[in-house]
Amino acid sequence: MTDKELDQKLTAAFDNVRADSAVKARIRKGLTGDIMDNNKTITVSKTADKNERTGTIKVNRRGRIAAAAIAGVIAVGGGAYMLKSGFARVEPKTSLSSKAESDSSSAHSDKITYNGKEVDELPLTNEQMGFDPSGNSIYDKFSGYCDIRNLPNGNFLVRLQTSIPIEDDIISTCYCVYDPSVNSITGILPTNDWNCYSIGKNSIVFCSTDRDAENKIGDDKGKVFTTNLSCKLYDLDLCEMENDTLNFQLGDKHVEEVMVSADNKIYLAAREDYSDNKYKLYIYDSEGSVINTSEECDWIYSCSMSLDGGFIYYATQNRDSWSTTLKCIAVDDKHIDCEHTDGVYDDNPWPHYAMYFDSGKYLYTVYYTDEGKQMIRRIDMTGEEEIYFGEPEDVINYAGEVAEERYVTPDGKYLFTYNVKDKYTEDGGIEREYDITSTYDIENGLKLVHEEKAAHFMWLSSYGIGINLLYNGATGDVCFGGYKDEDEKMFAEICFNLFDKEFSNFGIKKSVKDNNEVKETNTSPSIPDVSGLECEAAENELKAAGYTVILKSKYDIEKPKGKVIKTEPAAGTEFDTEEPVTMYVSKGKIPEDYEYLIGLIKIPEGLRGRFTVDMDSEDYHFSDDFIGEDMDGCIALGYAGKDTSVFTVTITNRDTGKSVEYYKEEYGFKPGAGRKTISDYDTEGLLAICSDEEIKSSEVTLSIPIPEGLHGSYTAKVGDERISGDADKKEPISVTVTGRGIKEYHVEIDSNETHKSFNGGIYSVNFDENTVERLDNNCLYDTDYISDDGKLCLLYDGLLLPEGLHGTYTADIISDNDSYTDTLYSDETFLSFFTLKFNGNGTQTYTVRFTSDETDKSVEYCKFKVNFEDMDLSYISEPNKDGLLAISPKD
Amino acid sequence: METACFELSGFDAVYDEYFDMVYRICYVYFHGHTADAEDAAQTVFMHYLEAGVIPETNEHTKAWLIVTAQNVCKTMLRRHHRKDTELDAASDKGAAFEYNEVMDAVMRLPENERMAVYLNLYEGYTAAETAKLMKCRENTVYSYIHRARKKLKKELGG
Structure with a gap:
């Protein structure tokens, strides 16, 4: 089934969800009869203030989805189609304004500013600002949620949402400049006013908008809106450039975009909305004069200023064709220098609109041909070069229906897109992969240089302006910041270097600047073992040992999300503190769209010792322990991935700590894809690290309680052992097992009288330490996945049911914020257990209630507490077996 | 103007x-229990009348109603659980609906996925708008829909 067929089914299903017209009428009567007369017009509220609650939900449904719907309808009739793809005209401009030449973008100043003025030192301490210079990544340095953006001079503008008491006032927002070269804040602009801002080549404009509404009285009734926009210019150090605030009176228009040119002039785009969902865009210069007005249209987007500040772009769409028209207005002479129209290519089920971006000199368009081939058009806005058409080196991944999700670095060299990657499946459908960040080298034919999943990155909500996408063109460092609800803090989610060099953390020095003294970090000879710790604790431990930490994340079946998998170099390695340590943190279980396959690799016979095998691909880690003596010349590995992945297998001797890179292969997950050796088994290397002496087997005795409901003669199966006995003696089953290392035993007990099978439990036996642990006792045995809201989803299949139960029951599993209904078919339940699933955090209390479908009677069966952190469960009230049997049908 | x-x-x-x-x-929200849905819908419009707050455009009215409806349902569901009372009997679930199979599959989705599917696929809100209405991140909306689609396809045999 394609997505579209599914959508159609869903639409039809939802269409059928309707209250009966009698019900509708009854409710209406109930409401209006009591409170007001029918047909009475509700008084329109007097001020917009009252509207505060709704004011935050600014929803303008414009074009986009409607376009998708129209395209979809046409596609049903005649397959994919392409609307006209016209190219109107280009009028080359003689030269770009030379003002951009005298920019300050590369200049670094030593200015320290506060509240727009230059000062000797900042009046706020780092603590007051929530700034911690010892944090490793830029994100670690700031507490809470913050927006960080690149400044053209290599510094970063940080918008802190914080509460700072300043002169009897509480300041809610603080803008500050962070200079990585000195690892400190060099400018602070505390404000309660400026609620939007825009970064230009040489300056930043901060603005605040006010929207008032008042009712007209008399004959000409209605509501009148007035929007006031105040703006002020600051330089890149947050120093005021002009004393005066610029005010725009916009009447009933909405502010669409504030822009600042290279010569520090403010431009404004404002939108006028009409009742029939039509819009018109007005572009104002700093004098308040309109320099351009769009035609009336159904949708406006991509309004922005070019990187060199020479042009203002905007795109419009109309409902008749949904093709997109882009206009480029030269800011110095208001001339429309370029205007063109691109059609929408309906690539079922997603329509693809053209995407525009500019790199300073060139204006690029990514568009599609009739056949669905992605193409690039490049226009030299200086008018010197011919228009260039061609295919991009690599397909540019962008959500075709949201063509605004892209960012071009301030130097115009790299294009970042975010969100989706489409893949065509065999049945012609499209599989979408989400949260993918893709980086393209613009000057190198738009070659894809990096692609990685970033599930916590939050750029989507702020179209194309590069919030939390940190970039340094000189060093090639890139870092995506993510936000974790559970930590209420930003973190460096993905960091890499565009030039294939080591990520240098934007040149932030490893020494920590504190109280104006530079403290050299301690040196430590070996890396501490932090595996299994929470990310933050591990990072702190490594930092305490003097190391800087690069965070990377991988999926891991064993390690819960957020726990450290391992470090590189490994724990215990003597390592210079000048070099950063890479710490791998678990991203949790593999995503649902990954394949998980078991593969075997050979190991030499006669291998002695306790080993750990680690297998790594780009985004996945697998680890297992084994005893050399117990293996029959091979070990099993769990491979996870999507298409093909390269896996490196490392084997470590746990007693000596020595390890060897044993094997490297490419593993294909598609049927028939097979495996390909990249570097063959390093048998000699592995034998060189094996232990000298054979590990001896030892004996451990297990004591297994008789399961409830088992009577008379039984036979218990524990590994290869068979033990018989009489359950009525109530003596635990005692069994001795022999082995090495750690082994798991699943105990099954069969009644010799009823031939029913009982679960005797799962035991982990550690032969080295002579210990036994029951694994399934009050323990949630599986973490299914972690949902986006950070909740753990756990499965528990140990809810005991009474013997002799039959019939079908509705099970209501109820807790304060996690409830669901399930069905219990007891006759089919051979083992007397019922599986429950839980979704939550911390500790939650659950009640399980069964209702017999046959007798319609219900019983509260049990109550228990689930501790999600420890993955533990304990009963508050034990299963009411008699109660459940009492409501079951007689036969 | x-x-x-x-x-x-x-x-x-x-x-x-x-x-x-x-x-x-x-x-x-109420897993297809019509009587509960009716009660909740009535409460939403009661709030609308009592609030006396009239959003400035149709779209705002709609958004206000969506957010209020979600809040009302969540409150009602919480109350149900606290009192440990049963929701309406399942007997009227999906009665008289032609697309039982599809709706039943939708009802088996987690609450957030259900809501995201409804707002995004049926009401036609973009992911950004859906995110605002559901008070979650846009990313989350995408993954809700992504997951929901996958589960629904599996359940509906495709």
């Missing part, structure tokens, strides 16, 4: 225009 400030023509118009939508949201 007159055109920019859409004046509401009264409760009847709003009720006629949006009752089905509000009802659907409640229906989605």
Whole structure:
């Protein structure tokens, strides 16, 4: 089934969800009869203030989805189609304004500013600002949620949402400049006013908008809106450039975009909305004069200023064709220098609109041909070069229906897109992969240089302006910041270097600047073992040992999300503190769209010792322990991935700590894809690290309680052992097992009288330490996945049911914020257990209630507490077996 | 300007225009229990009347109703659980609906996925708009829909 067929089914299903017209009428009567007369017009509220609650939900449904719907309808009739793809005209401009030449973008100043003025030192301490210079990544340095953006001079503008008491006032927002070269804040602009801002080549404009509404009285009734926009210019150090605030009176228009040119002039785009969902865009210069007005249209987007500040772009769409028209207005002479129209290519089920971006000199368009081939058009806005058409080196991944999700670095060299990657499946459908960040080298034919999943990155909500996408063109460092609800803090989610060099953390020095003294970090000879710790604790431990930490994340079946998998170099390695340590943190279980396959690799016979095998691909880690003596010349590995992945297998001797890179292969997950050796088994290397002496087997005795409901003669199966006995003696089953290392035993007990099978439990036996642990006792045995809201989803299949139960029951599993209904078919339940699933955090209390479908009677069966952190469960009230049997049908 | 400030023509118009939508949201929240959905829808419109807050455009009215409907349903569901009372008997679940199979599959989705599917795929809100209405991140909306689609396809045999 394609997505579209599914959508159609869903639409039809939802269409059928309707209250009966009698019900509708009854409710209406109930409401209006009591409170007001029918047909009475509700008084329109007097001020917009009252509207505060709704004011935050600014929803303008414009074009986009409607376009998708129209395209979809046409596609049903005649397959994919392409609307006209016209190219109107280009009028080359003689030269770009030379003002951009005298920019300050590369200049670094030593200015320290506060509240727009230059000062000797900042009046706020780092603590007051929530700034911690010892944090490793830029994100670690700031507490809470913050927006960080690149400044053209290599510094970063940080918008802190914080509460700072300043002169009897509480300041809610603080803008500050962070200079990585000195690892400190060099400018602070505390404000309660400026609620939007825009970064230009040489300056930043901060603005605040006010929207008032008042009712007209008399004959000409209605509501009148007035929007006031105040703006002020600051330089890149947050120093005021002009004393005066610029005010725009916009009447009933909405502010669409504030822009600042290279010569520090403010431009404004404002939108006028009409009742029939039509819009018109007005572009104002700093004098308040309109320099351009769009035609009336159904949708406006991509309004922005070019990187060199020479042009203002905007795109419009109309409902008749949904093709997109882009206009480029030269800011110095208001001339429309370029205007063109691109059609929408309906690539079922997603329509693809053209995407525009500019790199300073060139204006690029990514568009599609009739056949669905992605193409690039490049226009030299200086008018010197011919228009260039061609295919991009690599397909540019962008959500075709949201063509605004892209960012071009301030130097115009790299294009970042975010969100989706489409893949065509065999049945012609499209599989979408989400949260993918893709980086393209613009000057190198738009070659894809990096692609990685970033599930916590939050750029989507702020179209194309590069919030939390940190970039340094000189060093090639890139870092995506993510936000974790559970930590209420930003973190460096993905960091890499565009030039294939080591990520240098934007040149932030490893020494920590504190109280104006530079403290050299301690040196430590070996890396501490932090595996299994929470990310933050591990990072702190490594930092305490003097190391800087690069965070990377991988999926891991064993390690819960957020726990450290391992470090590189490994724990215990003597390592210079000048070099950063890479710490791998678990991203949790593999995503649902990954394949998980078991593969075997050979190991030499006669291998002695306790080993750990680690297998790594780009985004996945697998680890297992084994005893050399117990293996029959091979070990099993769990491979996870999507298409093909390269896996490196490392084997470590746990007693000596020595390890060897044993094997490297490419593993294909598609049927028939097979495996390909990249570097063959390093048998000699592995034998060189094996232990000298054979590990001896030892004996451990297990004591297994008789399961409830088992009577008379039984036979218990524990590994290869068979033990018989009489359950009525109530003596635990005692069994001795022999082995090495750690082994798991699943105990099954069969009644010799009823031939029913009982679960005797799962035991982990550690032969080295002579210990036994029951694994399934009050323990949630599986973490299914972690949902986006950070909740753990756990499965528990140990809810005991009474013997002799039959019939079908509705099970209501109820807790304060996690409830669901399930069905219990007891006759089919051979083992007397019922599986429950839980979704939550911390500790939650659950009640399980069964209702017999046959007798319609219900019983509260049990109550228990689930501790999600420890993955533990304990009963508050034990299963009411008699109660459940009492409501079951007689036969 | 007159055109920019859409004046509401009264409760009847709003009720006629949006009752089905509000009802659907409640229906989605209450796993298809019609009586609960009706109660919730009634409460939503009661809040609308009592609030005396008239959003400036139709779209705002709609958004206000969606957010209020979600809040009302969540409160009602919490209350149900606290009192440990049963929701309406499942007997009327999906009665008289032609697309039982599809709706039943939708009802088996987690609450957030259900709501995201409804707002995004049926109501036609973009992911960004859906995110605002559901008070979550846009990313989350995408993954809700992504997951929901996958589960629904599996359940509906495709």
